[in-house]
Structures are given as C-alpha cells and as structure tokens.
Amino acid sequence: MVVNVNEDITRRRLEELLNNYDCCKCEKCMGDMMAIVLNNLKPAYVNTNKGILFKRVNSMLPQSATDLDIEILKAITLVSANPKH
Numbered sequence: 001m002v003v004n005v006n007e008d009i010t011r012r013r014l015e016e017l018l019n020n021y022d023c024c025k026c027e028k029c030m031g032d033m034m035a036i037v038l039n040n041l042k043p044a045y046v047n048t049n050k051g052i053l054f055k056r057v058n059s060m061l062p063q064s065a066t067d068l069d070i071e072i073l074k075a076i077t078l079v080s081a082n083p084k085h
C-alpha cells in the first residue's frame with residue numbers, strides 16, 4: 001500500500017499552528033486547509049511496507065519544515081478569510 005506521508009505531517013503541524021490562531025477550527029475548515037497545503041506540496045509517497053518512519057524523519061528536515069509552515073500559514077489565512085462552513 002502507498003501513502004502520502006505529507007498528509008500525516010501536515011495534519012499534525014496544522015493542529016500545532018492553529019493553536020496560535022483565533023480562527024475557526026471545525027472539520028470543514030481544517031479539511032479545506034489540508035487540501036490547499038497538500039495540493040501545494042510535492043507529494044511524498046512511500047510504500048508502507050518499508051521505512052515509513054525513516055521517510056517521516058527525512059521529511060521534517062529544517063528546510064522542508066519551513067516550507068511546510070509557509071504553506072500551512074497561507075492556507076490558514078486563505079480559509080479563515082473566506083470560510084465555507
């Protein structure tokens with residue numbers, strides 16, 4: 001089975017960053033934010049049969065963590081300015 005590890009990383013980081021924002025955190029808004037971020041990121045698909053933990057650690061190298069934060073902050077701004085819930 002193949003999964004996009006960015007999905008897991010993005011969800012956790014989004015929840016962390018949202019703690020700093022006084023915006024809507026309902027399922028719909030968070031789903032919209034996730035979709036925007038994941039569409040803007042390069043997918044990181046891995047075969048779950050091998051080394052998913054290794055890949056996860058690699059994906060959190062400082063540079064990609066910064067890029068991820070930037071994409072997440074853009075998504076938070078976009079969705080909270082125009083919530084669809």
Ligand SMILES: [Zn+2]
Pocket residue numbers: 024025026027028029030083085
């Ligand atoms: Zn909402």
